[in-house]
Amino acid sequence: MTAMALNDLLPAERISRSESSNPLGNSGDWIAQPRTENEIADLLRHADEKGWKVTVTGGGSKRGYGGLRERYDMMLSLADLRGVVEHRRGDMTVTVRAGTPIRELADHLAEHGQRLPCDPRWPGTATIGGVVAANETGPRRLAFGAPRDFVLGLRVICPDGRILRTGGKVVKNVAGYDMNKLFVGSMGTLGVMSEITVKLRPLPPDQCLMYLTFPEGSEADIEPFLRLLRSSTLEPFALEVLNPVLAEKTAGVNRYTLAVAFEDRSEAVDDQVKWVRDHLPEGIGMEMRRGEEALRCWEAWAELGPRGPEVPDTDSPAAAAKIGLRSTETVSFIREATEKASDRGLEVFAHGGAGHGIARIWLRGTREAVLPYLAELRSVVEERRGFLVADHLPFEWRKRLDVWGNRTIPFGLMKRIKDSCDPNRTLNDQRFVGGI
Amino acid sequence: MFGRKKRRLDPLIRQLMEWVGETNVLYRREDLVAYECDGFTLKKGEARAVVFPADTREVAAVVRLLHRENVPFIARGAGTGLSGGATPLGGEVIISLVKMKKLLRVDLDNRIAVVQPGFVNLKLTQSIADRGYYYAPDPSSQYACTIGGNVAENAGGAHCLKYGVTTNHILGAEVVLPDGEVIRIGDEGIPDMPGYDLLGLLTGSEGTLGIVTEITVRILKAPQGKQTLLAYFDDVEEASRAVSDIISAGILPAALEMMDRTAIEAVESANFPVGHPLDIEALLLVEVDGIEAGLKSQVEDITELCRRRNVREVKTARDEKEAAAWWANRKTGFGAMGAISPDYLVQDGVIPRSTLPEVLGKIREISRDTGLRIANIFHAGDGNLHPLILFDERKPGEKERALEAGSRCLKVCAEVGGTITGEHGVGIEKREEMRFVFTKEEIAAQIRLRDVFNPGNLLNPGKGFPQPGRCAEVKQEIKERRMAEG
Numbered sequence: 020m021t022a023m024a025l026n027d028l029l030p031a032e033r034i035s036r037s038e039s040s041n042p043l044g045n046s047g048d049w050i051a052q053p054r055t056e057n058e059i060a061d062l063l064r065h066a067d068e069k070g071w072k073v074t075v076t077g078g079g080s081k082r083g084y085g086g087l088r089e090r091y092d093m094m095l096s097l098a099d100l101r102g103v104v105e106h107r108r109g110d111m112t113v114t115v116r117a118g119t120p121i122r123e124l125a126d127h128l129a130e131h132g133q134r135l136p137c138d139p140r141w142p143g144t145a146t147i148g149g150v151v152a153a154n155e156t157g158p159r160r161l162a163f164g165a166p167r168d169f170v171l172g173l174r175v176i177c178p179d180g181r182i183l184r185t186g187g188k189v190v191k192n193v194a195g196y197d198m199n200k201l202f203v204g205s206m207g208t209l210g211v212m213s214e215i216t217v218k219l220r221p222l223p224p225d226q227c228l229m230y231l232t233f234p235e236g237s238e239a240d241i242e243p244f245l246r247l248l249r250s251s252t253l254e255p256f257a258l259e260v261l262n263p264v265l266a267e268k269t270a271g272v273n274r275y276t277l278a279v280a281f282e283d284r285s286e287a288v289d290d291q292v293k294w295v296r297d298h299l300p301e302g303i304g305m306e307m308r309r310g311e312e313a314l315r316c317w318e319a320w321a322e323l324g325p326r327g328p329e330v331p332d333t334d335s336p337a338a339a340a341k342i343g344l345r346s347t348e349t350v351s352f353i354r355e356a357t358e359k360a361s362d363r364g365l366e367v368f369a370h371g372g373a374g375h376g377i378a379r380i381w382l383r384g385t386r387e388a389v390l391p392y393l394a395e396l397r398s399v400v401e402e403r404r405g406f407l408v409a410d411h412l413p414f415e416w417r418k419r420l421d422v423w424g425n426r427t428i429p430f431g432l433m434k435r436i437k438d439s440c441d442p443n444r445t446l447n448d449q450r451f452v453g454g455i
Numbered sequence: 456m457f458g459r460k461k462r463r464l465d466p467l468i469r470q471l472m473e474w475v476g477e478t479n480v481l482y483r484r485e486d487l488v489a490y491e492c493d494g495f496t497l498k499k500g501e502a503r504a505v506v507f508p509a510d511t512r513e514v515a516a517v518v519r520l521l522h523r524e525n526v527p528f529i530a531r532g533a534g535t536g537l538s539g540g541a542t543p544l545g546g547e548v549i550i551s552l553v554k555m556k557k558l559l560r561v562d563l564d565n566r567i568a569v570v571q572p573g574f575v576n577l578k579l580t581q582s583i584a585d586r587g588y589y590y591a592p593d594p595s596s597q598y599a600c601t602i603g604g605n606v607a608e609n610a611g612g613a614h615c616l617k618y619g620v621t622t623n624h625i626l627g628a629e630v631v632l633p634d635g636e637v638i639r640i641g642d643e644g645i646p647d648m649p650g651y652d653l654l655g656l657l658t659g660s661e662g663t664l665g666i667v668t669e670i671t672v673r674i675l676k677a678p679q680g681k682q683t684l685l686a687y688f689d690d691v692e693e694a695s696r697a698v699s700d701i702i703s704a705g706i707l708p709a710a711l712e713m714m715d716r717t718a719i720e721a722v723e724s725a726n727f728p729v730g731h732p733l734d735i736e737a738l739l740l741v742e743v744d745g746i747e748a749g750l751k752s753q754v755e756d757i758t759e760l761c762r763r764r765n766v767r768e769v770k771t772a773r774d775e776k777e778a779a780a781w782w783a784n785r786k787t788g789f790g791a792m793g794a795i796s797p798d799y800l801v802q803d804g805v806i807p808r809s810t811l812p813e814v815l816g817k818i819r820e821i822s823r824d825t826g827l828r829i830a831n832i833f834h835a836g837d838g839n840l841h842p843l844i845l846f847d848e849r850k851p852g853e854k855e856r857a858l859e860a861g862s863r864c865l866k867v868c869a870e871v872g873g874t875i876t877g878e879h880g881v882g883i884e885k886r887e888e889m890r891f892v893f894t895k896e897e898i899a900a901q902i903r904l905r906d907v908f909n910p911g912n913l914l915n916p917g918k919g920f921p922q923p924g925r926c927a928e929v930k931q932e933i934k935e936r937r938m939a940e941g
């Protein structure tokens with residue numbers, strides 16, 4: 020691949036050669052920063068014809084997430100493809116370019132009393148395109164749902180340069196197949212999203228975040244309390260179990276902690292807070308953040324954990340995983356993850372949604388310590404028919420631990436989907452499950 | 456005589472009987488009549504046979520047989536579909552799932568339920584209501600339609616504004632692929648299983664990608680409180696603006712429904728009248744739910760917003776009984792057209808909410824042009840219109856005019872940036888109208904996806920997409936328009 024060829028497609032200042040390698044892999048020999056959809060189409064078409072391999076990136080926060088190639092021929096960065104295309108306020112929908120950072124979009128929407136129903140990690144870095152491609156969610160998934168629930172339509176550039184629209188711009192649509200679902204969560208392996216239309220929600224009139232801390236020895240009270248809460252008519256926005264080291268960071272108490280959030284009109288928030296107070300077992304600590312303060316907590320929360328662009332410390336780099344379980348197994352999993360780590364002399368940060376079943380852990384350590392730990396946790400989780408995806412690992416480690424796990428999934432069908440959309444395996448080759 | 460008849464039997468029928476039992480195969484002409492269409496009655500076709508498998512194994516065996524024999528087949532639930540999805544075009548074997556109607560498992564603490572595809576939508580809520588739970592997607596046909604059919608159509612309902620449509624509530628499925636292979640997706644209802652979102656692709660695929668034989672759904676806790684309001688307007692435009700005002704004010708009602716004057720005349724003449732005034736131009740039926748303490752001020756805000764739009768009267772249901780009566784009146788709205796017209800055709804376009812006044816005006820024009828009355832009962836909060844085109848099939852040319860009026864309504868929806876179907880699907884009915892919203896290339900991309908799941912196109916062939924070679928001019932026009940739009 021030559022600069023000459025790229026120079027015909029993009030102005031020189033938006034192409035750069037990149038020699039340096041990154042311990043997270045997923046690098047590109049050339050970095051191209053297109054500004055328009057047509058530029059992306061030209062680049063992809065060219066790459067597809069020449070047999071080049073292309074990786075796609077937004078803010079780079081997920082650089083350590085999957086991928087068995089250290090380098091691609093080209094890294095297509097969407098960082099310059101940003102901004103709101105159309106915000107239909109009265110319709111509560113927005114169309115936005117894929118490279119727009121989540122925070123930039125959130126700030127724009129907040130001016131109009133609206134928000135994206137999504138609280139992903141690192142909103143300053145992560146772009147809407149990356150969040151959608153990874154179907155990324157945060158603790159408030161319990162009320163928000165996931166990108167697969169709020170994406171209404173996409174503009175997608177296929178590896179051969181065709182530009183397709185999927186879905187539409189209205190909140191209900193069953194015309195044809197729900198082609199959005201091909202791209203949401205597919206880690207950029209089927210097409211490059213250039214514009215994304217999403218369904219918005221109003222900003223809440225009021226909100227609160229309660230930290231309920233369970234003193235040592237009373238951990239067994241967590242589960243019954245959760246059961247009571249889950250069977251009540253309360254409408255929590257988040258119901259996260261935190262292990263002690265994470266609780267120390269967020270709530271300032273080194274104990275197993277439940278983070279319970281409510282968002283509603285003030286009267287309704289008060290009412291739910293009261294319920295929690297009335298039903299809390301004896302001896303449980305309670306701290307409450309209300310309004311702006313709650314918001315700050317969520318902002319800090321989103322910055323926890325390792326992120327892609329930081330060049331990892333090579334002796335004991337960071338590793339992270341996303342775990343899916345039945346909600347009722349979250350507490351026992353968080354405890355098990357914590358105990359198994361300490362057995363191995365590791366310190367793990369862990370939290371899990373006791374209402375949606377998605378948990379996250381992260382830690383630092385040597386490869387010899389961390390990989391067996393993750394493998395052990397994975398076998399625990401898979402036995403319960405859940406999954407563990409290692410969503411942040413140095414490149415070398417990914418060759419030793421299958422990031423995606425061992426669950427049997429209908430892989431044949433997935434492979435045929437990849438073959439049909441990207442027959443030359445041009446896009447994000449080997450980035451996804453089963454080497455897709 | 457029985458023996459003689461059997462000898463003359465189509466060998467395929469005999470093989471089907473071997474798999475599902477003699478009594479579970481219909482093949483006589485007179486028995487097939489009931490299966491010649493679904494809720495969209497303007498197109499009919501004859502199936503080759505109807506089979507009623509008892510379990511997944513039987514479905515898979517039947518599919519493998521049909522696949523081997525190269526015989527086309529269709530899955531069918533309750534047959535309430537409104538776009539002809541379950542209607543045979545001629546010669547298909549219909550695989551009816553109505554005997555697979557068990558509720559397999561309920562796990563309240565994890566809020567999931569596992570059902571067979573023939574399980575009727577409303578029965579799920581009825582089975583868990585005593586413990587305070589429900590299943591959110593509530594199509595008006597919920598007393599009859601099956602959850603398998605809901606998955607295939609990605610069914611919606613009045614309460615989808617706040618709670619989302621079927622696809623947002625499906626967590627797992629067992630699927631028989633068109634070659635008979637059985638796959639499981641999203642075991643145990645755990646979300647985000649690694650890999651492509653096959654479940655999302657199957658939901659809303661109108662029974663063309665696979666036959667769903669088991670479904671894991673999310674169930675919800677019934678809300679603590681609920682308030683139902685009725686607002687009567689003398690002007691359709693004011694009512695439409697009130698809809699936008701409510702949404703823009705940051706209120707997210709559980710449901711926000713509208714009926715126009717013709718629709719009100721129909722529901723008041725049918726089986727569930729509630730005494731709506733007949734001289735108003737539009738009514739809004741609004742429901743807010745959630746934490747009891749937060750509802751009062753929402754009701755006040757909605758009332759005030761309606762007042763600002765010159766509402767004639769707003770009232771809140773006194774009790775659950777009254778609210779239920781209002782809902783029964785609304786949910787039987789389509790059928791109520793029978794009280795004022797011999798036949799009707801339901802359309803299903805979606806528009807950005809803010810274009811409601813403009814679009815309703817255009818629908819009135821279409822009504823004038825075609826000389827057919829059009830009633831509107833619809834999910835206003837979602838912008839999901841249901842123009843009901845009233846006609847008399849016995850009058851020559853009326854059926855054709857009704858179809859034309861329907862298509863024109865969809866064109867208007869597409870032109871304001873909306874879509875041709877929000878919940879009823881494309882089926883046979885809207886195949887050509889797909890071109891209103893998608894380019895040839897976009898349609899081709901969808902067909903390529905179909906080929907991945909259903910390479911021989913034996914499963915529900917001829918549905919969902921424009922037929923090759925038809926409407927060449929329309930094709931060209933739309934293509935040019937799209938190109939111009941970039």
Ligand SMILES: Cc1cc2nc3c(=O)[nH]c(=O)nc-3n(C[C@H](O)[C@H](O)[C@H](O)COP(=O)(O)OP(=O)(O)OC[C@H]3O[C@@H](n4cnc5c(N)ncnc54)[C@H](O)[C@@H]3O)c2cc1C
Pocket residue numbers: 493494529530531532533534535536537539540541552572593594595596599600601602603604605606607608609610611612613661662663665666667668789790878879915
């Ligand atoms: C009076 C009335 C009101 C209605 N109101 C609404 C409404 O408010 N919202 C709404 O969304 N719809 C509504 N509908 C439409 C219809 O009820 C829905 O589309 C429903 O989901 C169809 O379910 P069914 O079991 O009747 O499916 P069928 O009509 O039998 O089949 C529909 C489609 O699904 C496929 N299919 C059925 N079962 C399976 C399966 N197990 N696996 C794969 N494919 C399958 C069929 O091949 C067909 O393409 C209404 C219909 C009527 C008659």
